Amino acid sequence: MTFIKDTLTIAAKDLSAEWRGREMLPAGVIFALLIILVFSFALETQVALRPDAAAGVFWAALTFMGVLSFNRSLAAEREAAGMDGLLLAPVSRTAIYLGKLLASLALLLVGAAVLLPIYAALYNLNIFKPGFALTLLLGLLGFTAPGTLLAAMSNQARTRDLLLPLLLLPVTMPVLIGAVEASRIFLAGGAWNEAAPWLTLLACSDVIFMAAGLLIVDQVLEE
Amino acid sequence: MLPDTFNFMLIGYGIILGSLGCYILSLAWRWRHLKRQQQELAETLEKKT
Amino acid sequence: MLDRHNRLLAALDLLTTLLMAGAAGVVFFFTPVEATMGAVQKVFYFHVAANWAGMLGFIVAAVCAGGYLRTGSSAWDIAESAAVEIGLVFTAIGIVSGSIWAYSAWGTFWTWDPRLTTAAIMVLLYAAYFLLRQGIENPERRARFAAVYAIIGIISVPATFLSIRMFRTIHPVLVAGEETLGLTPAMQAAFFFSLAAFSFLFASLFWHRIRLGRLAEAVEIQQSQV
Numbered sequence: 001m002t003f004i005k006d007t008l009t010i011a012a013k014d015l016s017a018e019w020r021g022r023e024m025l026p027a028g029v030i031f032a033l034l035i036i037l038v039f040s041f042a043l044e045t046q047v048a049l050r051p052d053a054a055a056g057v058f059w060a061a062l063t064f065m066g067v068l069s070f071n072r073s074l075a076a077e078r079e080a081a082g083m084d085g086l087l088l089a090p091v092s093r094t095a096i097y098l099g100k101l102l103a104s105l106a107l108l109l110v111g112a113a114v115l116l117p118i119y120a121a122l123y124n125l126n127i128f129k130p131g132f133a134l135t136l137l138l139g140l141l142g143f144t145a146p147g148t149l150l151a152a153m154s155n156q157a158r159t160r161d162l163l164l165p166l167l168l169l170p171v172t173m174p175v176l177i178g179a180v181e182a183s184r185i186f187l188a189g190g191a192w193n194e195a196a197p198w199l200t201l202l203a204c205s206d207v208i209f210m211a212a213g214l215l216i217v218d219q220v221l222e223e
Numbered sequence: 224m225l226p227d228t229f230n231f232m233l234i235g236y237g238i239i240l241g242s243l244g245c246y247i248l249s250l251a252w253r254w255r256h257l258k259r260q261q262q263e264l265a266e267t268l269e270k271k272t
Numbered sequence: 273m274l275d276r277h278n279r280l281l282a283a284l285d286l287l288t289t290l291l292m293a294g295a296a297g298v299v300f301f302f303t304p305v306e307a308t309m310g311a312v313q314k315v316f317y318f319h320v321a322a323n324w325a326g327m328l329g330f331i332v333a334a335v336c337a338g339g340y341l342r343t344g345s346s347a348w349d350i351a352e353s354a355a356v357e358i359g360l361v362f363t364a365i366g367i368v369s370g371s372i373w374a375y376s377a378w379g380t381f382w383t384w385d386p387r388l389t390t391a392a393i394m395v396l397l398y399a400a401y402f403l404l405r406q407g408i409e410n411p412e413r414r415a416r417f418a419a420v421y422a423i424i425g426i427i428s429v430p431a432t433f434l435s436i437r438m439f440r441t442i443h444p445v446l447v448a449g450e451e452t453l454g455l456t457p458a459m460q461a462a463f464f465f466s467l468a469a470f471s472f473l474f475a476s477l478f479w480h481r482i483r484l485g486r487l488a489e490a491v492e493i494q495q496s497q498v
Binding site for chain 3: 154156157163178216
């Protein structure tokens with residue numbers, strides 16, 4: 001019980017810090033919009049108006065926004081020496097990991113929610129589909145679980161901001177492929193059973209990465 | 224008609240065996256470098272004491 | 273003790289050299305020339321064997337990573353980075369030799385086939401492994417983080433392969449992979465001979481690389497004393 005409370009307290013702490021400082025979310029959303037813009041010129045997607053390319057562009061934007069936010073979340077702790085305090089507190093490492101993960105996930109979901117209407121207008125898409133919402137949740141979870149863990153590692157390295165995307169992107173390739181494919185199907189008006197294999201892939205990746213994170217986090221967080 | 228791809232085979236094996244050779248050379252080179260470094264360190268340590 | 277090790281290693285090296293020469297001999301002189309692709313098909317034997325040795329390296333590295341996290345002994349860490357390095361070399365060799373074969377047989381250096389793409393992602397993943405090691409000075413922490421990353425890597429590689437395969441069954445590629453090759457008994461013999469030779473090559477390189485790692489560690493300790 002205390003474990004769940006600790007987890008939620010840490011998540012709430014991160015979110016309220018973000019609410020007060022408003023550092024990550026505006027930067028992340030603007031960055032993601034810029035990426036969508038860059039892609040739309042690089043691929044000329046408005047001309048073709050293909051939902052398949054649109055899904056890929058959206059996930060590329062979310063990916064880079066995610067990398068930015070994981071880096072920021074742990075860098076903020078480092079700058080304020082908050083991690084030392086957290087580790088000295090009588091809280092399990094697993095709770096710290098889960099709390100950070102929840103906060104990052106919530107932030108990314110809020111970011112995606114801000115991004116989506118703009119994106120839907122740009123690409124003339126109907127985004128209000130329960131399947132797409134589920135894909136978004138599963139995909140972002142599968143990305144955040146290893147992201148939080150690897151950010152905790154890369155932040156203790158010399159080349160910290162540079163290192164995280166290099167570590168994270170090859171590892172989360174299955175999540176990215178599954179998320180893009182499922183989104184593509186849902187955005188094109190496909191049915192649930194069409195997307196089922198991809199949702200299964202996403203769910204399995206989520207479980208595996210979460211389990212690995214929970215088992216390994218003790219090795220990564222240290223005084 | 225059998226295509227003549229003998230040269231491609233030679234390039235392929237050249238790259239496989241050549242790269243392996245380069246890697247083995249790099250191992251040998253690193254070994255020698257470390258040995259020399261070790262000796263130098265031992266000498267400076269001796270001079271100190 | 274040390275002397276016996278050295279003699280064993282020398283014996284292993286000799287055996288490996290003989291096996292590699294034998295495998296090359298079998299491939300060049302005893303296997304038939306394939307009917308549609310010609311001589312370039314012979315790249316297949318060493319190409320697959322190199323990829324096998326690469327995969328072996330990454331699996332061995334994950335096992336060593338588990339050993340390190342359990343015991344905290346630097347011997348596991350040295351073996352782990354040795355295995356990753358050799359795995360990277362073999363995988364890179366596999367990709368390049370495969371590209372040459374593909375160019376000759378299909379007219380293109382690269383296809384987005386699941387195996388090719390997974391191999392490319394693996395190279396990037398384990399290159400990042402060395403960047404991670406490079407970025408951390410504290411040896412204990414470096415070993416721990418590297419072990420964590422090696423384990424996460426080996427978890428993600430099969431999932432990557434699976435997802436790309438699912439991706440490709442929906443978007444079929446134009447060229448078929450190796451499974452369309454019918455192997456005659458002589459070809460099979462050469463194939464397994466090459467696999468065995470590369471396994472020994474892996475073992476012998478692995479041993480040499482571990483010795484190098486130990487020496488590097490000894491020098492590092494000496495340096496801290498001076």
